[in-house]
Amino acid sequence: MRHNEIRDITALLLTEVSYEVTIEPWLQPLTGESFSHRSAIVGDGARLDVAMYGFWGGRFEKAFIDVRVFNPSAQSNRCGSLSAVYRKHEQEKKRQYDQRIREVEHATFTPLVMSTTGGMGRAATTFFRRLASMVAEKRDVSYSQTINWIRCKLSFALLRASIMAIRGARSSRHRAALDVPIDLQLADGRIPLN
Numbered sequence: 791m792r793h794n795e796i797r798d799i800t801a802l803l804l805t806e807v808s809y810e811v812t813i814e815p816w817l818q819p820l821t822g823e824s825f826s827h828r829s830a831i832v833g834d835g836a837r838l839d840v841a842m843y844g845f846w847g848g849r850f851e852k853a854f855i856d857v858r859v860f861n862p863s864a865q866s867n868r869c870g871s872l873s874a875v876y877r878k879h880e881q882e883k884k885r886q887y888d889q890r891i892r893e894v895e896h897a898t899f900t901p902l903v904m905s906t907t908g909g910m911g912r913a914a915t916t917f918f919r920r921l922a923s924m925v926a927e928k929r930d931v932s933y934s935q936t937i938n939w940i941r942c943k944l945s946f947a948l949l950r951a952s953i954m955a956i957r958g959a960r961s962s963r964h965r966a967a968l969d970v971p972i973d974l975q976l977a978d979g980r981i982p983l984n
Contacts, residue, residue, distance in 0.1 A: 792954075793857040795947040796904065797839045800855065800921070803940070807924035808842035809849060815841040818894055825893075827885040838887065841897075845920070852897035855917065856883055859951060862905045876911035879903040906952045908945050918944075 797813065804811045817836040838854045845853045858879055860867060867875045883901035891899040903911035910918065918940055926936035 792859045792951045801840045808845045811842045825889045855900045857902045
């Protein structure tokens with residue numbers, strides 16, 4: 791629940807620059823495959839957050855992403871530096887899905903790990919930089935405006951998720967406004983254009 795809006799914003803942006811974007815796609819059932827990690831997800835009902843074609847490679851290369859939002863103040867995340875906690879969560883997601891995605895789905899997997907305070911893991915940072923570059927090119931807007939706009943959208947989504955975790959949901963019908971031009975939203979939010 792904490793990551794649903796992040797997933798939806800990301801999927802909506804991906805529809806502009808990728809092909810056949812699917813939210814929560816089912817993974818193919820296993821037919822006796824075994825994986826090197828015991829924590830690998832082997833159930834037939836396994837799903838990831840978003841699947842798309844043409845993001846990392848050619849038009850026919852499939853890619854999957856899975857979002858995780860964690861609280862850096864939680865007792866379980868106080869094991870070291872913040873960068874180590876991001877790595878821990880990314881590695882956990884990779885142990886669960888990466889081998890299955892590569893060997894069964896013949897695709898790539900990217901874990902999008904974010905904290906409730908607004909930070910991102912290394913893979914998420916790389917992913918959103920590429921996404922911003924592709925959206926900027928498609929919309930003919932500068933990269934700096936686009937990456938700032940995406941970060942702003944994600945920050946507010948993380949804030950809403952944190953508030954919802956504390957207070958409870960007020961409305962389940964909130965939708966992200968992505969159809970408004972980037973420059974208009976930046977001006978409205980008084981975000982500098984340079």
